[in-house]
Amino acid sequence: MNENTFEKLQYTELKEIVKSYCVSGLGKQLFDKLMPSSNLIVVKHRLTETSEGRAILDAGGNVPFVGVSNIEHIIAKLDKGIILDPSELLSISDFLRGCRKIKSFMTGQEFFAPTLSSYANSMTEFVEIEEEINFSIKNNQVDSAASNDLKRVRHHIQTAEQKIKERLNKFLTSSANKNYIQEFIISFKNDHYTIPIKSSYKNQVQGTIIEISSKGSTVFMEPSVVGKLSGELALLKSEEAMLEYQILATLTGLVVENLHAININMELISQYDMIFAKAKYSRHVDGIEPKINDYGNVKLLNCKHPLLSGHVVPLQFQIGNGYRSLIITGPNAGGKTIVLKTIGLVTLATMSGFHISASEDTEIAVFERIFVDIGDNQSLENALSTFSSHMKNLSEILQAVNNNTLLLFDEIGSGTEPNEGAALAISLLEEFYSKGCITVASTHYGEIKRFSEMHSDFMNAAMQFNNETLEPLYKLLIGQSGNSNALWISRKMNIPEKVLKRAEEYMENKEYRLERLNESKIRKPKAVVEKVNNSIDYQKGDRVKLLDHDDFGIVYKEKDKYYNVSVYYQNQLIEVNEKRLKLELKAEELYPEGYDLDSSFVEYKTRKLNHDIERGSKKALRKIDKEIRNNKLN
Incomplete structure (x- = not known):
């Protein structure tokens, strides 16, 4: 087998569909490792497992996988010598209970599934470990009933905490402290019972600052009246932690002592989960064992x-x-x-x-x-x-x-x-x-x-x-x-019958028609007619587009013998070949009848000066006289 085969045949996609019927990560991990076997005995065994699982499901059986989860990450901690916490020990207990229920269920399925039923004989029950864990741990923490010493210490802790709260309540109700207190509550900060004190009065209150608020306006102080009791409470808490650790270590040791058998249970649960996933898929597709x-x-x-x-x-x-x-x-x-x-x-x-x-x-x-x-x-x-x-x-x-x-x-x-x-x-x-x-x-x-x-x-x-x-x-x-049905389809598409008959002949003997085309069917080249010059007679005042500039100008002078046209563009006259021009509007469309076209080519200053001279402006005359004198001097 190779990856190309799996990819082209979409084997991995099928495996993912079957894997989705697993109820735990244990079975899914086995599917990730599953490969087709070329061993006839192995394949027959696999198919028998699936068929027996299908028989149990068809008979109304419901495998009790509830509580069975992947505990590999917890087992890995044990291999490193790490003491398990309460929640991890409860997961071990749930797993062992699930194994016990599955074993009980499968041993009763010998009639429908003799092979699968026999696997259950290799599973080990750990009722004592289950009971020890469930007795010692409740609500994800070590229970007081786990040992007499723990029970005693927790009783002392409760008494000490009660005394501290009583003294702090007296502190809160004392009129002498009324002005110092920010809030009249007892606040637990960093394993200490504290009172919120206004920051400006922190030196007026005897005690220890445990924490300061983010804005600095409040300090959480442990008043000196509970200092001794707080020290006693800290010692009791340390003793409690030590006793809890001892209990967790003992329970972890019980698991470690039976780790080999637990690992076997894990392998069997993984196998059962994968087998019943195959059986569920078989039932879904109404499959058969070939x-x-x-x-x-x-x-x-x-x-x-x-x-x-x-x-x-x-x-x-x-x-x-x-x-x-x-x-x-x-x-x-x-x-x-x-x-x-x-x-x-x-x-x-x-x-x-x-x-x-x-x-x-x-x-x-x-x-x-x-x-x-x-x-x-x-x-x-x-x-x-x-x-x-x-x-x-x-x-x-x-x-x-x-x-x-x-x-x-x-x-x-x-x-x-x-x-x-x-x-x-x-x-x-x-x-x-x-x-x-x-x-x-x-x-x-x-x-x-x-x-x-x-x-x-x-x-x-x-x-x-x-x-x-x-x-x-x-x-x-x-x-x-x-065949490709090419001729049949072509006939349906109304290709001429003689074309199709000739194609059928070519398929048989390859004797192709090689006659030259009749001369009468060949198109002859037409006589070349000299192209008439369709040049435009540009007139003064026409609006034209200058193709090289992608802009517009006004014709000032008609084209010369070289077909160049004088165009007024951006306050200057330029020569442009008529092939580089495009007529936009004729002059008669742009200007009213009798319009002085020459004025379009004279600058505004010049037109204004001429107008001033015509109306007898002394200022304009002085300006002309000054220019004449300057020209003589030059």
Whole structure:
């Protein structure tokens, strides 16, 4: 077995489903370690356990797993010499009580489950340890009745605490202390009985500060009137802790002395939990215990894939008796892959001791090795194509197989040129056959199907297909040859009959039509017509888009002989080829009739100055006169 097989067949997913029926962590841990066995005796024993567990459940039996929990972490402490605390000892007691109840229950199931019942004989009862723990510990603490000395000390502790409280109550009710007290309560702080005192009066009160509040406004003081009693109480508490420790150490010692037998009980409880989880799963799927063999004979009757729910077409399948290799053909989405996965997963399930959903007389072969090549194995990390990845997988499988191997191949030889792929697939199938493998492979290649028909130890099978509705029926028909139904589907899709007839001929004799096309059917190139220049006559004032700037400007001067247009853009004139312009709006659409277009190209300052001169502005005239004098001086 290898991880690829488990992953492709979804074995781990099935194991998780069965594991969910466990009631304790003990059984779940065993499931995590469970692997399919290739030993026929081991597999038979596992299936017998599951069947006996199912018989108990079917008879109305209810295994008393209540109180049984995983105590491995507690046992680990004992191995390190750690004294157990009260709650841990109670867990040990609960576990031992659970073992006792399960033993009592299982010994009474000899009629339904002789094998499982015999396991109970190896379990040990520890009634005395249970009683000692339950007598000494109550409510998760050591009980006073555990020893006379503990009872005496706790009585003295109670008396001392009562005296302290009486004196503190007198302190609270004294009028002399009224102004000092923050709250009129007795507060237990750091194993001391204290009074909340206002921080400003802490020096006026005789006693010891035990704690200060977070804001500092209150100090918790133990008044000197109870100082001596508080010291006596501390000594009594120390003595109490020592006595409790001695009792816990004694109880822990009782457990340690019987640790070997307790570990055996743990193993048996784990086994029972796992076995009854398998039995519960069997009851849920109405499973059966299949017959088993170790010579490769597989016979599935009305078998269902363990992970499929709802309406599932049951599988009828056989191999090993009369032929050792089966070639499955049929259309895509016809169920070939599910057939392969069902065969593989029910085999792994049986080898793990799981019941399967099938009819009586179903028979499963136990294999030493199971290999699969299913799905797209393209490797991004290694840059391998799908075909290369399949070949790498098949190469590794070829080196590991023997005559006790089950092989499941989906679309063997696919992913490359059909002739080469089919030839390579046939050669591989021959090699696997020569090594004694049981092989089930699906394919689209007709050559592989024909090879299978010719080989006496190979058998063809087809996935049934409804030719009227073009729907797969998901039924495997052994002894029949399937095809991809390409021609049938094409006929349904109204492909011309003459095309389909010619395709059928090519499938038989490969004599292709090689005539050249009639000249009358060939399109001739048309005469080249010189492209008319559709250039635009840009006019002054047109709004245009400058393609190189992705912005707009105004035409100032029409295009010259070189097809360049003068454009007013961002207060300057630039020359732009007409191919780099796009007309947005004509001038007549932008400006009213009679509009002075020249004013659009003159700066505001210049237009204002001209306007001032026209209306006889002295300031404007002085400005012009000044510019004239400056020009003469320069």
